[in-house]
Amino acid sequence: MITSAEYLKRLQSMKPTVYMWGKKIDIPVDDPQLRPNFDAIAIAYDMPLEPKYQDLMTVISPITNKRVNLFNHPYQSTEDIRKKVDMIRTMVTETGCPCIARCVGSDALATIGITAYNMDKEFGTNYYQRFLDYTRYFQENDITAAGVVTDARGDRSLRPYQQPDPDLYLHVVERRKDGIVVRGAKASISHAAVCEELIVVPGRGLTEKDADYAVAFAIPADTKGITFITVAKAPATQPKMENPVSRRYAFSDSMIIFDNVFIPWERVFLCGEWQFGGGMGSLFGDFHRLSHCGCIPGRGDLTIGTTSLVAKYNGIRNKGHVQSKLVDLVTHTEMVYACGITAAVKGFKTPSGIYAPAIIYSNAGKLFESENTTSDIGLVADICGGILITMPSEADYLSPNTSDYMKKYLKGAVDAEYRIRALHLAADITITRWGAGQAAAEVMGAGSREAQRRAIHNNYDFEKREALAKRLADITN
Amino acid sequence: MITSAEYLKRLQSMKPTVYMWGKKIDIPVDDPQLRPNFDAIAIAYDMPLEPKYQDLMTVISPITNKRVNLFNHPYQSTEDIRKKVDMIRTMVTETGCPCIARCVGSDALATIGITAYNMDKEFGTNYYQRFLDYTRYFQENDITAAGVVTDARGDRSLRPYQQPDPDLYLHVVERRKDGIVVRGAKASISHAAVCEELIVVPGRGLTEKDADYAVAFAIPADTKGITFITVAKAPATQPKMENPVSRRYAFSDSMIIFDNVFIPWERVFLCGEWQFGGGMGSLFGDFHRLSHCGCIPGRGDLTIGTTSLVAKYNGIRNKGHVQSKLVDLVTHTEMVYACGITAAVKGFKTPSGIYAPAIIYSNAGKLFESENTTSDIGLVADICGGILITMPSEADYLSPNTSDYMKKYLKGAVDAEYRIRALHLAADITITRWGAGQAAAEVMGAGSREAQRRAIHNNYDFEKREALAKRLADITN
């Protein structure tokens, strides 16, 4: 396991092709708006090295027999899954960083392992050995990878093979002796600009005609032919008070264009087996929604703490309706966590030996969160009051023209400075592009609400419950 | 451990004073409308005797060193709590009986144990030994007790000591050498008419002036001076098709009047220690809400199965909006269960050694359920269609005048008989006095929504979260 400083050093020596705001970014981690994304990932390097977190955040790998970061370890037990949930929540709650980023690649890696094993059983391929080799490399080098799933998709009423432009889903354009060549684009890929590797899996169900779109692989981010078009979420300017979270930790998303990119066979984990393509997207979703059952409660901790604090500073903390709204924030937070814990406790062993979270609970937690995330902004705003939106800027607070007025008139049940700081924090997590974007991203992070509904519907044992109903109603058909 | 037949025999030899529908009921378990309440309890005697359920539903008691029903065992581990949740759900799901009844006394018993220990520490009393003795008796005889908590309450804006009539809360009217005499009434006591013992604890917070209202004890149901006024929920007449659940299993509730009832000291567990009175009510609530996290998912299984079946029989099972509504029923069900599992996993050891479920989760599960229970009837009704409400009676189905018409015209995607049976089942669990009563009872079973909100608010660690907010916002006060 390495430190974040060592990871930083490796990233500084990489040369991915990244564009942002219309310009080429030479070394992403040195860009002031991408650095907070690196700083988020850094948490997941450094906290596990602290002795007090060793048990929660690291594990002896059965592959390397060495201690590895839990993020890089396909689960070997339900307890591993439970630890993942608690590790992610702890990282978020301790730092206030809403997203620790390393889960995505981790979830893609497990997806590949489980599917590789099943494919080998069905087709006699040797994907699982490739997966083990890649995982060994991954663990030994303490890699952070982006999980690269969603395609450009074009007209979503059409299947991949039906698109007028065949490149709107990533596909194999050439099969060589030493590897394959792929073309297409993946969209909405979080953190990719500060990751070392890309783990790519298909993003939707496929038919036989889509066989060329059944492709999964892992590849360094600076591989030839790969272009990132990136958008950073960190604020362009960073006043001291106004961006207490987003100046510390913030993310980026990338469109990734694959322009005839060569992938050597040892890095290919699916190539043409369309029957398994859709399953990879679903499985990734089930894993990744579990990860959200860890980070969302951590974000909830910050939201609850901030809102409770502002309520105090406004002098309304003991009002019945305020307490009731805080309880809403608490239950929204803790029920997502409860889904995560239960998805772990009820997790199951796949044929590969890798454990997976119980699908119903990881999806229910994510769906519940998706359906409350923007609505909760309303609860926060209601408690903070109009001043959340209308507060003068930090510059006015610092200006001699207006500072005294603001100190006098923005006093609450506490000195103005504290109230102003707490309100800026509340704004940063709700109504800035950063905060509102976070909430909206949660609506379809790890898939849309409909994706989660389908996952729940298609995996729930309705027949068992219908049998109970029939028995009671004396229905004998 | 005894069988339900043995329990029945004991009940038939008891002579409680029970009135119902204006008449005296001599042997409640022989009354056709109270018998289904006994039959619900019987499940909790007989299933644990089945070998396949031994591990889930029984445990070796550290008090008796013998195998006892898990219901009669104050939890000794978080695993015991988890088993309780799964035991209750299993009993409900396997039988379709919505409420297994033995949990209430079980939750009251644990409440007494935990509080007794704490009181002894504070006041040097010897309640805990009495608790152990009573628990030994309870386990050795495999008792079922009612949990008797809610007082008559009168004008709820007044404290007990402020009521014009001092009897509106149960209180001590005399302290004798051999015991105490109590007077007052408890209301809304479920299943009491078919229980052997009553375990009585205070139902609300108390002040010093309320000291006489701080009283807890356990007593046989046919103790002199006790009168039950009971209301049964089983249907008065029991056609074959129309009441598939409620003709099998149904409940009763009782007002219990204590008219100068003598309680020997060895059965008294609180007497005047008003500081601990309110805590008992809260603790009982926390335990009992956990029990609901087991039975509600079981009821959900029946609701989901019934609704899915009717949708099939109506020919609309594969419509998107129907599937979406079924997923709502699933998430409402499984998130309550997830709260129960998490309340168990995160349970904690009290000073007495008895484990308690994590308060936030048992309350969140119950609150979530309370806020969805009647609304879910709407989802069921929407899928079943107007015929749920308007279907002709079983008598018309059986009558030669109309039977052929109903067989012809109530056909769906299945023969009319199956559809009619499934619709009667749907009606029985939603719109009959039984079904609608069940839903409404869930709104404030184990306390009102506000009670759960208060429990969550008062037990959540807001300060920890405020500290995080302060750290991020550089607030130094």
Place this chain on the structure above:
Amino acid sequence: MITSAEYLKRLQSMKPTVYMWGKKIDIPVDDPQLRPNFDAIAIAYDMPLEPKYQDLMTVISPITNKRVNLFNHPYQSTEDIRKKVDMIRTMVTETGCPCIARCVGSDALATIGITAYNMDKEFGTNYYQRFLDYTRYFQENDITAAGVVTDARGDRSLRPYQQPDPDLYLHVVERRKDGIVVRGAKASISHAAVCEELIVVPGRGLTEKDADYAVAFAIPADTKGITFITVAKAPATQPKMENPVSRRYAFSDSMIIFDNVFIPWERVFLCGEWQFGGGMGSLFGDFHRLSHCGCIPGRGDLTIGTTSLVAKYNGIRNKGHVQSKLVDLVTHTEMVYACGITAAVKGFKTPSGIYAPAIIYSNAGKLFESENTTSDIGLVADICGGILITMPSEADYLSPNTSDYMKKYLKGAVDAEYRIRALHLAADITITRWGAGQAAAEVMGAGSREAQRRAIHNNYDFEKREALAKRLADITN
């Protein structure tokens, strides 16, 4: 216009074939469980005769030039629509009767008028004159008709012509010189057993192959070949306190079998014109949802009053959370009414000259109500407390064995008798088969939620709003 006594007399001389509880009912209005349905309709005969309601509830008919009941008058202005909403709410609020029943036939009549006119324009038929003649008869005799819409439907994934049994939708089996013969069944027809006439329209969209299913007509309820299988909602026994609403006013629903029923041509309003069949069902829905925007607020008045009263009697009327829940009941009530008023104000003139309510608002009001109706039971239950479900019976209150106990211990902030009466009222409108059935019936009365969603979606001018979006975004396609 006639009195309810005159209407009663007419009904007593009719001989419809009605079965209920497996027996033939000779004179429905003399049956104790159907009489409360008649009593509901009676309101709509008698209140309009009171001078103070003349302006609101009657109108000079342009057909007869005489004063007629507003229920029997196809709207000639938006003001007529507004009056209908206010008339219905007034009738419900003044009497506590949740459903006045005459609206259904009224809505079917207007549906026929509008469609007849349009068909005549398109096909050169003479339906509109038949409609005028029938309406004259209807007004001159002050008729009450059932609106007969929903077919038996069988497997709902199949169209009428696809059903294995062609009778599962009502259809024309013979065209004669003097009329037509129809066969099939209509289900879930409210109040039909105490109506004089049946106005029948198709219940769904039709294709050319369904042409025989395109049939609309009006016919006396005791026409040969018609059989009612009826289910009454009034309680079988009628204690004084327990059924304060349902012993006064209650409804019935009928399946109506048409077994080769002859309809003379002058009573036929659609016969084979499948293009207009589906439109009639939709139009009826739009009209009938408007009627609900009147009765639902009236029911809300009773729910709000009852709940507020119980809260007072419990001593919790001034608690913040109680007031907040009452406000929820108020807004749920008044927003439905606001939709009704707005549907009236924004109503439009159809080519026939008959006015129709604005589709978006009549549907939005009904949908909103459908999505809150059962959930509101939870609000009522939460305020009433567990005693709503667990209260001993009226018989116990009257019995000398238990009366004193109940008088002493069911006192609240008011004498026990008042509290008990208020709680029985609350139970009657929420958890009895009557009350819970009412709520569930509202879920799909006037069509399912999905029907309303489709109506809104298909009638909303999305293009106008898209044009605004395009203009702002400089989109020029």
Place this chain on the structure above:
Amino acid sequence: MITSAEYLKRLQSMKPTVYMWGKKIDIPVDDPQLRPNFDAIAIAYDMPLEPKYQDLMTVISPITNKRVNLFNHPYQSTEDIRKKVDMIRTMVTETGCPCIARCVGSDALATIGITAYNMDKEFGTNYYQRFLDYTRYFQENDITAAGVVTDARGDRSLRPYQQPDPDLYLHVVERRKDGIVVRGAKASISHAAVCEELIVVPGRGLTEKDADYAVAFAIPADTKGITFITVAKAPATQPKMENPVSRRYAFSDSMIIFDNVFIPWERVFLCGEWQFGGGMGSLFGDFHRLSHCGCIPGRGDLTIGTTSLVAKYNGIRNKGHVQSKLVDLVTHTEMVYACGITAAVKGFKTPSGIYAPAIIYSNAGKLFESENTTSDIGLVADICGGILITMPSEADYLSPNTSDYMKKYLKGAVDAEYRIRALHLAADITITRWGAGQAAAEVMGAGSREAQRRAIHNNYDFEKREALAKRLADITN
């Protein structure tokens, strides 16, 4: 009536003391971030001058007997109120500008008129004449005023007179022969920096000890002693595609400090009559919530249009769940409008002759909107997909490095450019500081949810409904 150009000219000659971003702004309307706020107000000058809007947006004033802008006309009929709702919706829907700004001052003016009349009746003061004189001036000069209501408030658990710093609520510090001197600050005052006049009323209920805080007046914005600390919502930089709404129309909010400001008596409308202070805040709220029932539906039009367009461009417009979510947006929009229309239709005449909207409906509409506004962002985000949050910037779209990639890979069911534009529009109204701020501002614009709940609770006729309940339940107390 003047044009916006004339209004602009007047504003350019005013010299208010405005600070923003730490600097003094000499002429607010010339500041690029405040100009879009002026442009919003300009709509309300120019549209009423168009002949086609004359009937809807102007009226003959009974004070001046000349045609005036409807915004400057205290309602003389329910029809005036209805027109206000439709005028505001029309202005918003036609331009896409979410807030037309002139309503606030208009609502404050009517508040003063109604209260002045009532005070004169009670105390024999002559405020109403002053109101008439001021209104004449207001109409003749076609003024735009800010409505200045909310005080700084300090610790909100304390009343004004209890605050440690007496200036935390605006108050009278001196009464002179020619006028009064006031000190304090008002917070969260929308649009104030581009208004000519400030109309100031108290923001909360007052007791006798708060008499000095009972003060209302109107004064030019550049009166000596007034300082604005302003925050603008327009984007600092204005790319062509990214800010399609906010580069055109955007708002500002100001804290306004009154540092010993002199108000001549003829401009004072309340001074010490504490009994009427709280009523002014409530009345302003009732009026202003009605205004929201006009603008919110207009915003809804834009949200619906944008979302429907993006759904089309994504190729998912005909999916059932997408249509269902669009229907949610439609009902949320149209039910607010229905409340506005009904508040107008049911409006009432105050003793002054000025009409007021029906309190229940204006509050219900606003409350409903407040409780849906941020949750609706989730619906929009869910339909738009992750690309809403993750789309590369306009600069990348224009850059030769990345433009071709974006054109190729952001194609949907339409050319990439249109899809990108539509998505930028969706982002501008939901997740930018502007869009998210709009939504959050709606949560407590015109008062918090609790304020609306109190208004509804305190104005609803519960007794009438309780009387109905008593009548049915035979309760005779």
